[in-house]
Amino acid sequence: MEQFDYIIAGAGCSGRSLATRMLPYLEATNKRLLLVDQAEKKTNDKTWCFWEKNADLFEPVVFKTWNQLSFASSLTNKNLDIHPYQYKMIRSGDFYAYTDKILTPHPLVTCLQGNVEKSYSEKDRAYVLIDGVVYSADYVFSSIPQIQEKKPDRYHYLLQHFEGWIIETENPTFDPECATLMDFNTSQQAGSSFVYVLPLSPNQALVEYTVFSEQELTKEAYSIALKQYIREQLQCEHYSIKEQEHGVIPMSDHPIRKQQARVIYLGTAGGFTKGSTGYTFRFIQKHTAAIVKQLINSGNPNISALSASRFNLYDAILLNLLSTGHIPGEEIFSRMFKKNSAMKILKFLDNESSIAEEIQLFLTLQKQEFAMALFNRTMKLIRN
Numbered sequence: 001m002e003q004f005d006y007i008i009a010g011a012g013c014s015g016r017s018l019a020t021r022m023l024p025y026l027e028a029t030n031k032r033l034l035l036v037d038q039a040e041k042k043t044n045d046k047t048w049c050f051w052e053k054n055a056d057l058f059e060p061v062v063f064k065t066w067n068q069l070s071f072a073s074s075l076t077n078k079n080l081d082i083h084p085y086q087y088k089m090i091r092s093g094d095f096y097a098y099t100d101k102i103l104t105p106h107p108l109v110t111c112l113q114g115n116v117e118k119s120y121s122e123k124d125r126a127y128v129l130i131d132g133v134v135y136s137a138d139y140v141f142s143s144i145p146q147i148q149e150k151k152p153d154r155y156h157y158l159l160q161h162f163e164g165w166i167i168e169t170e171n172p173t174f175d176p177e178c179a180t181l182m183d184f185n186t187s188q189q190a191g192s193s194f195v196y197v198l199p200l201s202p203n204q205a206l207v208e209y210t211v212f213s214e215q216e217l218t219k220e221a222y223s224i225a226l227k228q229y230i231r232e233q234l235q236c237e238h239y240s241i242k243e244q245e246h247g248v249i250p251m252s253d254h255p256i257r258k259q260q261a262r263v264i265y266l267g268t269a270g271g272f273t274k275g276s277t278g279y280t281f282r283f284i285q286k287h288t289a290a291i292v293k294q295l296i297n298s299g300n301p302n303i304s305a306l307s308a309s310r311f312n313l314y315d316a317i318l319l320n321l322l323s324t325g326h327i328p329g330e331e332i333f334s335r336m337f338k339k340n341s342a343m344k345i346l347k348f349l350d351n352e353s354s355i356a357e358e359i360q361l362f363l364t365l366q367k368q369e370f371a372m373a374l375f376n377r378t379m380k381l382i383r384n
Contacts, residue, residue: 003136004034007128009116010143011037013048013092013281014267016099018141018288019109021057025295026108034137035103036112036130044093046247047164047206048281049198051085051346056285061094064200066179069342073184075334080181080342087179089198089206090281116144121261139301141291143266146257154380155254156319157214160278163222164208166200166243169236174199182337184330185233186225190217192322192329195229204242207234212322212329216248249278253316253377264291264301272306275315276322277349307351313374314358320373327369339364 006022008015019035026033066087069080103109118129119142126140150157180197187193191213198206209225211217230236249268256271258264266272272283283306291301321327336345340361347353348361362370 001134001136004110005029005031005138007034007036007126007135007137007140008142008266009036009119009128009140010266010269011035011041011111012143012267013095014143014270014272014284014288015141016041016095016103017058017284018266018291019103020099021288021292022295023102023106023109025292026106028296030108032108032110034110034112034128034135036114036116036128038113038115040113041096041100042093044091044243044245046092046245047198047208048090048092048095049087049196050279050281051082051087051350052282053084053086057289058090058095058098058285061090061098062088063091063094064089064198066177066198068178069181070178071182071333071337072180073182073330073334075330076338078337079178080337082342082346085343085346087181116142119144119263121263124262126262138262140263141266141301142263143269145269146265148254148256151254153383155252156316156323157254158212158251158319158323159214159216160210160212160249160251161216162208162210162247163219163226164206164245165226165241166204166206167230167236167239168204168242170203170238171236172202173234173236174202174205176201182333183229183233184334186229188328188330190221193225194330194333195226195233197234208245212251214323222246249273249280251275251278251319253312253319255312259302274349274351275312276318279349282350310355310358311351313377316377317370317373320377321369324373324376326373327366332365335365336361 008019019033069082069087071078071080104111114130116128116130119140120127125136128135128140176199182194182196184194186195191211193211195209207226207230209222253275258270267284268280272287273280286306290303294303295301322329344357344361
């Protein structure tokens with residue numbers, strides 16, 4: 001049985017983020033790391049967007065940065081001053097290539113392609129079964145989704161699903177300095193839906209159609225929505241599609257186990273996708289940075305919660321409203337962005353706001369409907 005000090009199961013965003021952040025610690029302690037995934041990560045299969053105040057570890061692969069955002073709906077239009085934040089975009093292909101260059105040749109890192117069949121703990125060791133072969137370590141970090149029985153009588157389960165096209169237009173169409181964070185000027189029949197537009201140049205942008213609902217749409221439905229938006233909202237008839245992406249992100253208030261003995265879960269598998277919005281990248285970076293800090297300080301990776309538990313309650317309330325349709329998502333977000341500064345909203349969505357700031361924000365929203373959602377959510381938990 002081959003032994004390592006640490007094993008990372010899953011070499012996606014969270015696994016590679018942790019491995020890259022661990023390198024100085026590995027070098028200082030001469031500890032060995034195994035990074036395993038069932039597939040090579042080479043293609044540009046997804047895009048991560050996030051906001052932050054200061055440059056972080058993966059600033060070298062930030063593809064585009066915007067200092068201005070906009071919000072649009074049938075109810076309000078607003079240009080958003082997001083200072084001191086910047087809105088950033090990382091393409092997964094660039095991220096994979098950058099981390100490959102750092103991790104693959106490192107003498108303390110072993111990269112393995114294989115199928116992780118099982119991760120488990122026994123006594124003071126953790127184990128991973130890869131293609132029938134067992135590997136052991138002090139700790140295993142896994143981004144492989146846990147099997148979880150759904151309990152719809154207690155919790156909400158939505159999907160954030162999206163189709164994105166990078167299009168190139170014949171004529172200048174976009175303002176490269178301003179990205180559209182949300183534009184609800186699209187059909188709301190399939191669920192709360194919006195489009196975000198990330199301009200890469202005056203003639204090129206990522207246009208992404210996003211829906212919050214219980215089920216994905218047909219391939220044709222995404223295409224129809226994107227074509228309609230480009231024609232009616234961007235007023236563009238002549239363009240070519242350069243790249244396409246499709247994704248599904250779970251949105252739920254179902255509690256997720258973050259650790260099982262010496263197996264620690266990362267990314268979406270560990271509950272680090274924000275339940276009400278689907279934002280993941282920055283939460284992954286916070287979590288992996290906290291793990292490494294704890295390793296340096298104490299030699300073990302066990303950390304306390306990153307955010308106060310009240311943020312889980314806020315997510316559950318919003319999910320209740322989106323699931324029941326008591327208030328259309330367009331109305332909720334329109335009110336939020338119309339009556340609050342972008343900086344206050346982004347801080348809140350990052351789970352970094354204070355209680356006083358949260359109360360100020362809640363007072364601008366639909367108080368009766370939000371109070372009823374809180375009551376309904378509480379009653380569901382009591383009854384079941």
